Amino acid sequence: MTVTRHAFxxxxxxxxxxxxxxxxxxxxxxxxxxxxxxxxxxxKNGQPRDIVAGFETYEQWQSSLLIDDxxxxxxxxxxxxxxxxxxxxxxxxxxxxxxxxxxNKVCLHxxxxxxxxxxxxxxxxxAEHARAA
Numbered sequence: 041m042t043v044t045r046h047a048f049x050x051x052x053x054x055x056x057x058x059x060x061x062x063x064x065x066x067x068x069x070x071x072x073x074x075x076x077x078x079x080x081x082x083x084k085n086g087q088p089r090d091i092v093a094g095f096e097t098y099e100q101w102q103s104s105l106l107i108d109d110x111x112x113x114x115x116x117x118x119x120x121x122x123x124x125x126x127x128x129x130x131x132x133x134x135x136x137x138x139x140x141x142x143x144n145k146v147c148l149h150x151x152x153x154x155x156x157x158x159x160x161x162x163x164x165x166x167a168e169h170a171r172a173a
Contacts, residue, residue, distance in 0.1 A: 043059055048097075
């Protein structure tokens with residue numbers, strides 16, 4: 041497997057990793073929200089096809105948040121699914137009632153600052169631990 045890293049955002053603050061196996065299957069993952077941006081596999085005719093819905097650039101992803109976050113390729117954390125404002129959640133011994141933060145009055149996939157919007161630090165360890173992944 042090969043691992044390639046390049047800038048995903050115009051300012052270079054967000055990276056994208058491309059993991060490719062010997063058969064040519066590639067997975068693209070960003071450090072912003074650990075989002076799966078592309079998954080390239082060969083179709084029945086041997087032609088490579090991207091099977092992930094999403095956007096080409098980080099800036100396009102950011103623009104989509106202004107409309108309504110589609111959560112394309114998102115890593116969902118803390119809470120997966122919808123939580124209604126009257127519901128409560130226990131997270132690591134902290135009991136909290138989630139506020140109304142979505143237009144449809146539910147908290148979806150961890151809210152406005154879920155894992156899908158965090159900037160992660162990533163390190164390529166493939167040379168050290170080739171079988172780790």
